[in-house]
Amino acid sequence: MKRWNGWGEETCDFPLRDDALAFLASRIGPGKAVQDASFEAACASLAPSRLPEHPLIDATPATRLRNALGQSLPDWLKLRFGRIGTAPDGVAFPESAQQVRELIGFAQKNGVSLIPQGGGTSVAGHLTAPGGDKPVLAVNMTRMGRLHYLDKQSQLATFGAGVLGPDLEAQLRAHGYMLGHFPQSFEYSTLGGWVVTRSSGQQSLRYGRIEQMFAGGVVETPQGRLDIPTFPASAAGTDLREIVLGSEGRMGILTEATVRVSPLPEYEAFHAVFFPDWESAEAAVRALAQSRGGLSMLRLSNPLETVTMLALAGHKRLIGLLEGWLKLRGCGEGKCMLMLGASGPRKQARAALRSAIATCRGFKGVHVGRRMGEKWKEGRFRNVYLRNAAWQHGYVIDTVETAVDWPRVALMMRAVEAAATGVLGGMGEKVHTYTHLSHLYAQGASVYTTFVYRLGGDYETDMARWKALKHAVSMAIVDNGGTISHQHGVGSDHAPYLAAEKGAAGMAAMQALFSHFDPQGIMNPGKLLPAGQAA
């Protein structure tokens, strides 16, 4: 069963080994475990449901709790300390567009707010029930996950929008196809969630961001149904898909989505290359992204992330040998690890890899072969579990991400890390912070920074720490010209910083659009646009 207060399956544990713990302790001091609240106590803390009865709604505390929050650090603090705060008054699991319309009608009639959700993997506070007098209904879409139609000629697949990543790929695989969208949340996130938060997956370099995959769909809105047909491309006015993308539940509920799929790749491989320093590494990935050489993935770790990944990798002796060998080849202190991947027709993918590795050599890159790349692939959905393990030892792991044009990439990385170090330092705490570029573009890169620091041990302290950290790093992003999110969306955590990039005119346009579809303001109020601006 899915953990109610952490990541993933209850039966899956990936403990931190002693040397990894020693590494963390040496960086930020020893952690002190805290006692988590029990599921029963958390259930008992929920206020009684204010929803009128409805055959589609489950208002039991257990169901409400399991659909109350996402995976952001404040969500975790609420769950772990049993301080849930607001929670939806009930949860519906619609099985058809008809039922979704019925729920919207119910909400309109009864003054209820709706929070659409999928797998509950948001790390930006998309799912928090607003306070206030209105009852809140969570609409969990995961029962609408069937493959409705596969058009092999056009490589289009139509799914219920609540389909989870693995179910989506399994249904396609049976026909010899794949979508190729692999965010780290892949195992628990849904197609609909990806679309409305503009998600991006690890192999976006070949398969595209969800924006490029989303070909059309159906949205049920308080003002009626919006039906978006599929075209290969169009010059006919506003692209309605773009109104749905990134709408974060504010205009309605996406019930069906058609996506551009690909035949299963003949060949797929991931390789690792090390660089002696950040400057060479950044120049190399820029050259690779700008050459459009047909890779499917590029992921560059900065020196401290490289050290951390090697320290956590296990196989201490092997890693020691590797580091010795790398040192002889010029990659010692300050080295940076690049993972690169290719996927597709064998000849094409292998040529892309060959050419990329040759390019890397021109920037002092040292190719260490396929084995580390495959290790990375194996662990790519497992790393999230480290968060559970770290918590058990009194550490929290949090991340932020942005994207900027090339001239600001390194500045941004340093600014975000420095902001975190500064703000936690001011509280007498150390932070272990490191960064990778998760998605590479000709124009720039996403900058994805991780923070590991110690739990204070009580809800108020830890929430205050997180708030201070979040504000400091978000201001660093804004001040350095980054977008407040490259792949996680806005939700409530990023909403205060959105106006910095959209401007007053952009914010007002978004508000006008969502108010058009949702004049009563019942759809996920307070998310994306600051609460004060809700209709």
Place this chain on the structure above:
Amino acid sequence: MKRWNGWGEETCDFPLRDDALAFLASRIGPGKAVQDASFEAACASLAPSRLPEHPLIDATPATRLRNALGQSLPDWLKLRFGRIGTAPDGVAFPESAQQVRELIGFAQKNGVSLIPQGGGTSVAGHLTAPGGDKPVLAVNMTRMGRLHYLDKQSQLATFGAGVLGPDLEAQLRAHGYMLGHFPQSFEYSTLGGWVVTRSSGQQSLRYGRIEQMFAGGVVETPQGRLDIPTFPASAAGTDLREIVLGSEGRMGILTEATVRVSPLPEYEAFHAVFFPDWESAEAAVRALAQSRGGLSMLRLSNPLETVTMLALAGHKRLIGLLEGWLKLRGCGEGKCMLMLGASGPRKQARAALRSAIATCRGFKGVHVGRRMGEKWKEGRFRNVYLRNAAWQHGYVIDTVETAVDWPRVALMMRAVEAAATGVLGGMGEKVHTYTHLSHLYAQGASVYTTFVYRLGGDYETDMARWKALKHAVSMAIVDNGGTISHQHGVGSDHAPYLAAEKGAAGMAAMQALFSHFDPQGIMNPGKLLPAGQAA
């Protein structure tokens, strides 16, 4: 000087040779030339300007006439027969965003409608002045065409939005860069026009549609300035660029645009391949598009377009030899011509071509080498001039284009051609109609059909012919699930058919968005959304 009533430079003539004329006459009968109205007579026919005087406004009839219309067939009929109808009451040529704001303020204060324009190449009636009591001001943006900033590291270039295609490429070339956007209108169309009509160029397979190139910009709207910063990608809510793209002047005036540029290609080549029949050819281009093999262009002519292009190519003896040779290799009657191109790093581009030609062979394709491809490239901006020459002999040339998913591509081609043949046949006229797929996608293709038929010789007859033809082919597009435009936009000619794809909900959303920026409805009223829906 630019022709006032036709395409291109007055000094450039590309006459139809006798054998080409004989070919046309054999297909649709002999044409009868008509006497064009004189520039002076057309000027004299304009109603007096109703605009108050303003230092930025030129209200002379000559300037008003030269900025009154575009290049659609009804625009031509109005110009050639001297039946201009409505025209703007004046034209402004702003040189700064400040002046654009001043003009918007002037329009708001004086109840004036504004029609933003660039090079006047619209073929969908974007520029027609609406009738009614309100004075109309055309805002010609071509004096705002400077390269403001080139960020080589991020491959971003910021231009005044009125920059014409050749000026844009020349300014970039001086720095070793290019944009790579080559619609057939390239020589007279502007960056701003491309953005607000969602234009697509011949090498979009590598360089992207304008949607992929447009990274940010500035729009002056009646509600103030919308400033869209550049990010490599973002998950932060609605992508404001998408509100500007395809807005066709309805929300404001784009004054500045930042585009994603590329280094000048090391290598560029175009090749021709012939196929024995449409079925093999379509299967081949689908395979090529779906393999993402790195080509920059694919352009497939159907049998009659192939015949026509060979007939108009000149070099009758050489073409005869080619056709004999092709026939021996299985490409006789019914053969289809494919142009394919690659552009970029030498090794990459050559590999893409080699692999593509090998793929073609698997579909019975016969490679005839580079020469015909280069000939095509040479003539690619010259073919438009044929319209002038045809008119001189009493023939009109018109085109429509759409895009559909693969299962409907061939159906669409036949339906559009049959609709044209049917409607003109009903009027006792023949039409020479042929089609190419101008842009190829994994999902489907654009379907671009040309019609050549005889001028009736008087304005009423010819306008009635065009209206009947336009309606018939537009209904064929709509009925077969195509978008009403893949690359030309909506304007006034396509506006009646837009609701078929957007639905009532989509139309209302667009209206809400534009009304938000332009509550008085002064921006290009009646375009894109049917006039009845104007705010």
